[in-house]
Amino acid sequence: MRIAIDAMGGDYAPGEIIAGALEAKDLLGSQDELVMVGNEATIRSHLQALKAGPDTFRIIHAPEVIGMDESPVDALRKKPKSSIAIMTRLASHKQVDAVLSAGNTGACVAGSQLRMRTLEGVVRPGIAVVLPTYHGPVTMCDVGANIACKPIHLYQYAVMAGAYSNLMLGIANPRVGIMNIGEEEAKGTDLIKKTRAMIKSDPNVNFVGNIEGRDIFQGKADVVICEGFVGNVVLKLTEGAVGMLFQVIREELMQRNKLLAFWFKSVVKKIYKKYDYHEYGGALLLGVDGTSVICHGSSKARTIKNAILACKTFSEKKINEHIVQALAKSTVNTNGD
Amino acid sequence: MRIAIDAMGGDYAPGEIIAGALEAKDLLGSQDELVMVGNEATIRSHLQALKAGPDTFRIIHAPEVIGMDESPVDALRKKPKSSIAIMTRLASHKQVDAVLSAGNTGACVAGSQLRMRTLEGVVRPGIAVVLPTYHGPVTMCDVGANIACKPIHLYQYAVMAGAYSNLMLGIANPRVGIMNIGEEEAKGTDLIKKTRAMIKSDPNVNFVGNIEGRDIFQGKADVVICEGFVGNVVLKLTEGAVGMLFQVIREELMQRNKLLAFWFKSVVKKIYKKYDYHEYGGALLLGVDGTSVICHGSSKARTIKNAILACKTFSEKKINEHIVQALAKSTVNTNGD
Numbered sequence: 001m002r003i004a005i006d007a008m009g010g011d012y013a014p015g016e017i018i019a020g021a022l023e024a025k026d027l028l029g030s031q032d033e034l035v036m037v038g039n040e041a042t043i044r045s046h047l048q049a050l051k052a053g054p055d056t057f058r059i060i061h062a063p064e065v066i067g068m069d070e071s072p073v074d075a076l077r078k079k080p081k082s083s084i085a086i087m088t089r090l091a092s093h094k095q096v097d098a099v100l101s102a103g104n105t106g107a108c109v110a111g112s113q114l115r116m117r118t119l120e121g122v123v124r125p126g127i128a129v130v131l132p133t134y135h136g137p138v139t140m141c142d143v144g145a146n147i148a149c150k151p152i153h154l155y156q157y158a159v160m161a162g163a164y165s166n167l168m169l170g171i172a173n174p175r176v177g178i179m180n181i182g183e184e185e186a187k188g189t190d191l192i193k194k195t196r197a198m199i200k201s202d203p204n205v206n207f208v209g210n211i212e213g214r215d216i217f218q219g220k221a222d223v224v225i226c227e228g229f230v231g232n233v234v235l236k237l238t239e240g241a242v243g244m245l246f247q248v249i250r251e252e253l254m255q256r257n258k259l260l261a262f263w264f265k266s267v268v269k270k271i272y273k274k275y276d277y278h279e280y281g282g283a284l285l286l287g288v289d290g291t292s293v294i295c296h297g298s299s300k301a302r303t304i305k306n307a308i309l310a311c312k313t314f315s316e317k318k319i320n321e322h323i324v325q326a327l328a329k330s331t332v333n334t335n336g337d
Numbered sequence: 338m339r340i341a342i343d344a345m346g347g348d349y350a351p352g353e354i355i356a357g358a359l360e361a362k363d364l365l366g367s368q369d370e371l372v373m374v375g376n377e378a379t380i381r382s383h384l385q386a387l388k389a390g391p392d393t394f395r396i397i398h399a400p401e402v403i404g405m406d407e408s409p410v411d412a413l414r415k416k417p418k419s420s421i422a423i424m425t426r427l428a429s430h431k432q433v434d435a436v437l438s439a440g441n442t443g444a445c446v447a448g449s450q451l452r453m454r455t456l457e458g459v460v461r462p463g464i465a466v467v468l469p470t471y472h473g474p475v476t477m478c479d480v481g482a483n484i485a486c487k488p489i490h491l492y493q494y495a496v497m498a499g500a501y502s503n504l505m506l507g508i509a510n511p512r513v514g515i516m517n518i519g520e521e522e523a524k525g526t527d528l529i530k531k532t533r534a535m536i537k538s539d540p541n542v543n544f545v546g547n548i549e550g551r552d553i554f555q556g557k558a559d560v561v562i563c564e565g566f567v568g569n570v571v572l573k574l575t576e577g578a579v580g581m582l583f584q585v586i587r588e589e590l591m592q593r594n595k596l597l598a599f600w601f602k603s604v605v606k607k608i609y610k611k612y613d614y615h616e617y618g619g620a621l622l623l624g625v626d627g628t629s630v631i632c633h634g635s636s637k638a639r640t641i642k643n644a645i646l647a648c649k650t651f652s653e654k655k656i657n658e659h660i661v662q663a664l665a666k667s668t669v670n671t672n673g674d
Contacts, residue, residue, distance in 0.1 A: 134584055267593070
């Protein structure tokens with residue numbers, strides 16, 4: 001398998017990206033190839049600093065970089081020689097099988113969508129993230145690819161994320177819920193109501209109805225679908241809330257007993273390890289023809305390593321075939337929105 | 338001050354509602370009157386059970402109840418004798434100064450908006466909630482009154498919640514942020530972009546730009562504005578995430594040392610007390626002509642007591658005058674959306 005990696009994307013690029021790729025390389029088979037896309041001189045100097053040989057990776061020079069703050073579609077047009085533009089072009093020409101980036105999410109999504117094209121039947125791709133919870137992993141889609149959702153998009157997220165949950169997490173007949181502001185059927189926006197009706201019309205989706213913010217962590221659904229805006233807020237808020245709570249607990253413990261506060265650190269560490277969604281290694285952009293994995297902007301080497309290994313698993317398990325099969329069974333007309 | 342209380346609204350109504358009102362009564366002045374609105378026989382039997390005299394409260398009989406799952410506007414029309422309909426009608430006739438309910442939020446909002454009318458210049462009321470964070474209280478608006486926001490609504494939430502933060506929390510020149518999916522200016526939906534432009538055009542708002550999910554807890558803004566859908570998800574998600582984390586910590590501690598797990602309970606209790614938004618006592622519906630306070634559906638006596646006392650504070654501090662003054666200074670035309 002040939003995996004293209006955006007050496008220039010992310011808060012800790014290129015150092016942590018290259019370090020993560022080096023870790024992954026040791027775990028991949030000899031038939032796998034990692035392709036570093038980015039500024040060649042920079043990549044070479046980092047490889048040297050990390051004491052890796054100059055031929056460790058195939059390097060494809062990309063003289064331009066899309067910044068985190070650039071408007072995705074504009075940036076792709078203006079910077080055809082950026083790592084993201086080159087990577088997705090390589091994928092579109094089937095010169096690589098997967099692309100991976102911790103850079104500008106919007107540009108990755110737009111590049112993957114425009115260049116790699118969508119799978120048969122897919123209207124709009126969506127990013128799926130696995131949130132580890134006490135009651136098991138919850139697959140959430142979309143978390144930021146699509147902030148102008150139509151009912152058909154959300155409906156397809158239900159089908160695609162359901163297929164993901166089933167194949168990748170081994171959950172039989174995953175329960176699918178829609179993020180809403182109340183448990184009651186009458187609640188929600190027009191978008192939510194139309195989506196609900198669409199999902200309910202498909203007997204292949206194990207639909208459990210509305211999921212409120214607090215329900216995500218209470219094991220009420222295996223898959224939660226929502227607009228990209230809401231999903232993105234949910235993801236970042238969860239990080240923020242957990243971070244704040246640990247800080248508050250630590251402070252409280254410090255006031256009571258410094259030794260206990262110190263000891264609590266190991267508890268926090270263990271919990272972070274157990275519930276760390278970075279372990280799942282990047283988020284798959286569901287619905288593109290190929291493998292496009294999007295990593296958190298703050299990804300360090302470990303996350304990149306896991307994301308690279310995830311690319312391989314997505315491919316080996318044939319997630320895209322599974323998605324296409326699930327959509328083929330769909331009883332909903334894709335023209336309906 | 339005359340405060341009407343929806344005896345029938347909420348998961349623990351009427352028992353906890355009446356118990357909370359009894360607690361509040363002891364703390365209010367003799368010139369204050371609590372008016373219980375609900376099924377008279379039920380209220381009387383609860384008063385008896387709580388060993389309170391039959392004349393403890395003025396009781397106004399409401400033979401109908403709006404359920405949590407009813408569509409707000411339909412329910413108000415079909416049930417003119419429900420506690421919420423009667424309460425808001427009393428307020429519209431200036432027979433009470435404030436209304437308070439832990440019942441159907443949508444019906445409370447619709448009733449308050451339709452009957453009590455909006456303050457001068459206000460286009461759409463919004464619910465403001467105070468989230469206690471490590472870096473201080475954050476006022477969030479809207480958290481569920483308005484799920485079809487226009488830029489002018491969000492702009493006015495910025496002004497009104499800013500006035501709230503200033504007057505009620507004593508924050509001078511509060512920093513106002515808008516909930517978005519990235520820090521960068523180019524990010525967000527059309528609604529967000531138009532709202533940003535509107536807020537930036539008003540020199541009276543101390544605008545700090547985009548706030549991401551994780552930033553809420555990091556002291557980047559004193560006021561965060563968002564659509565009701567997003568705000569509602571944020572609120573409930575925070576509850577859910579905190580609840581799950583405490584459960585996970587407890588479990589981890591139990592496996593290590595049962596005594597420590599037991600001792601940790603007191604830490605959790607203290608943190609809950611310090612960061613419990615129920616302490617703030619209900620959420621004010623900003624922008625209605627009068628005082629309408631909305632409580633969490635799961636409110637128990639303590640929350641109801643605090644919410645009743647908050648009604649009094651809102652009135653004493655003249656929050657509505659403060660809001661009207663802030664809006665009067667607005668440089669934005671209310672017709673613009």
